[in-house]
Amino acid sequence: MATLSVWKFETPEGAEQAETAVLELQKQHLIEVQDAATVSWQPDKKKPRTRQANSLTAIGALGGTFWGLLFGLLFFMPLVGVIVGAAAGAIGGALTDVGIDDDFIKEVRSKVTPGTSALFLLAQSDVPDRVVAGLKERGIHGELIQTNLSQEDEDKLREAFEENV
Numbered sequence: 686m687a688t689l690s691v692w693k694f695e696t697p698e699g700a701e702q703a704e705t706a707v708l709e710l711q712k713q714h715l716i717e718v719q720d721a722a723t724v725s726w727q728p729d730k731k732k733p734r735t736r737q738a739n740s741l742t743a744i745g746a747l748g749g750t751f752w753g754l755l756f757g758l759l760f761f762m763p764l765v766g767v768i769v770g771a772a773a774g775a776i777g778g779a780l781t782d783v784g785i786d787d788d789f790i791k792e793v794r795s796k797v798t799p800g801t802s803a804l805f806l807l808a809q810s811d812v813p814d815r816v817v818a819g820l821k822e823r824g825i826h827g828e829l830i831q832t833n834l835s836q837e838d839e840d841k842l843r844e845a846f847e848e849n850v
Contacts, residue, residue: 687719687807687808687809688806688807688808688809688831689805689806689807689831690805690806690808690816690829690830690831691793691797691803691804691805691806691829691830691831692803692804692806692816692820692827692828692829692830693793693796693797693801693802693803693827693828693830694801694802694803694804694825694826694827694828695800695801696800696801696802697725697726697727697728697800697801697802698725698802699801699802699825699827700723700724700725700802700803700804701723701725701802702823702825703804703820703825703827704721704723704738704804706819706820706823706825707721707804707806707816707819707820708738709819709823710815710816710819715815715819716808716815716816716819717808717809718738718806718807718808719807719808719809720737720738720751720752720806720807721737721738721804721805721806721807722735722736722737722738722752722756722804722805723735723736723738723802723803723804723805724756724759724760724797724802724803724805725802726797726798726799726800726801726802727799727800728799728800729799730799732760732761733760733797733802735752735756735760737752752805755805758790759790759793759794759797760794760797789830792830793830796828796830804827817829
């Protein structure tokens with residue numbers, strides 16, 4: 686079973702520092718990261734900068750389509766307007782079907798704001814305990830917002846975004 690987790694940091698650089706630390710934890714076989722992406726939001730910008738971890742070409746990576754749709758719903762959809770409203774509803778419905786519901790979207794949207802950053806991870810392992818310990822050892826502190834995916838939800842998610850599977 687995969688875990689999709691979001692880690693919020695109080696600085697625009699925090700997510701990239703955490704990504705580096707998580708990749709070190711992966712080298713130690715403490716976590717198996719299938720895919721990751723970061724959001725960095727400078728205090729003076731209207732929208733965040735998003736980036737998929739290109740170094741992760743692991744089997745099971747969801748790919749740019751998934752991250753683009755998720756980040757669009759989280760951060761850019763209010764700016765896009767009514768033209769894509771119907772498509773947004775369909776996308777939101779597809780994500781809800783796989784365990785990423787409106788409450789998750791609203792919580793992430795309300796917490797990742799200008800001046801902060803977030804690390805999004807799809808991993809196979811007991812993410813919270815290992816990541817929290819590994820980040821604390823490196824002096825990195827973040828807030829965990831998490832949703833677990835059942836095997837069925839993970840399969841549906843992969844089917845919906847069959848880009849790299």
